[in-house]
Amino acid sequence: MSNDYESTQLRWLGILSVLEATTLVLLVAVAVPLKHIAGWNVAVHVMGPVHGLAFLGYCWAAIQAVTEGGWSRSEAVRLFATAFIPFAGFANARLIARKSAALRTGAVQ
Amino acid sequence: MSLAALYPWLKALHVVSAFLFVAGTITTSIVLAAERANPGSVEPVAGFLAKSERWLTTPAMLLVWAFGLTLAVTAGWFSNTWLQVKLAFVVLLSAVHGIQSGQLRRLVRNKALKSWTTLPLILVSMTAVVVLVVVKP
Numbered sequence: 001m002s003n004d005y006e007s008t009q010l011r012w013l014g015i016l017s018v019l020e021a022t023t024l025v026l027l028v029a030v031a032v033p034l035k036h037i038a039g040w041n042v043a044v045h046v047m048g049p050v051h052g053l054a055f056l057g058y059c060w061a062a063i064q065a066v067t068e069g070g071w072s073r074s075e076a077v078r079l080f081a082t083a084f085i086p087f088a089g090f091a092n093a094r095l096i097a098r099k100s101a102a103l104r105t106g107a108v109q
Numbered sequence: 110m111s112l113a114a115l116y117p118w119l120k121a122l123h124v125v126s127a128f129l130f131v132a133g134t135i136t137t138s139i140v141l142a143a144e145r146a147n148p149g150s151v152e153p154v155a156g157f158l159a160k161s162e163r164w165l166t167t168p169a170m171l172l173v174w175a176f177g178l179t180l181a182v183t184a185g186w187f188s189n190t191w192l193q194v195k196l197a198f199v200v201l202l203s204a205v206h207g208i209q210s211g212q213l214r215r216l217v218r219n220k221a222l223k224s225w226t227t228l229p230l231i232l233v234s235m236t237a238v239v240v241l242v243v244v245k246p
Contacts, residue, residue, distance in 0.1 A: 009214075045182070049178045049179075049182060052178060053171075053174055053175060053178065056174055056200075056203065057171070059204075059207075060170075060203055060204075060206070060207045061207075063204055063207030063208060063211065064207045064208075064210045064211045064214070065211065066211070067207065067208045067210075067211025067212060067223075068211035068212075068214045068215055069211075069215065069220065
């Protein structure tokens with residue numbers, strides 16, 4: 001199968017990583033303060049399940065990518081650990097971009 | 110129309126998605142087991158299965174989660190133990206699906222498969238999910 005197949009998977013992983021990080025930041029930095037400071041629960045009720053879905057989607061894509069191979073143990077740990085830390089998912093974009101570049105140059109099989 | 114009025118429809122769509130998801134997951138598990146037992150035997154169907162995994166089973170899994178979370182929020186079930194245990198099994202099933210999907214991609218790219226047996230785990234998880242949601246102990 002061509003490297004395009006791999007690149008598409010990595011692109012999806014990158015998109016889901018940013019989506020997961022964005023929804024986590026919105027939940028923790030916007031929805032939760034709105035609930036506790038302004039007593040407005042709607043934001044948490046909406047962002048909670050939305051972040052839950054984004055989190056699951058990202059974890060699923062990470063499991064698929066790691067199981068397929070080509071990731072070191074530390075890279076795999078990093079992929080999963082960043083899902084729990086606000087803003088850390090954005091840093092994943094760099095790791096995933098590096099993987100894509102390695103794939104293009106043939107460094108990753 | 111309120112979410113409560115949509116409950117039977119959401120439930121029906123959740124069940125349909127669950128059927129498709131579990132059917133796809135079991136099929137992939139059996140095909141991967143057949144390939145491990147007899148390397149090269151499922152090569153002709155691997156590409157087709159990868160396509161159906163991408164366009165049928167994975168979207169079905171996302172719909173299972175979307176409809177399921179909506180149902181749980183609508184009915185206010187998140188504090189119930191049966192739902193929390195059920196969620197653990199669904200997370201496990203989704204993880205098994207992710208692992209199998211990665212293995213299927215290895216198969217399509219002619220790479221060696223890991224010797225993971227997933228079928229018993231899928232069957233136990235599926236049974237637990239159905240019992241928990243029907244009996245609600």
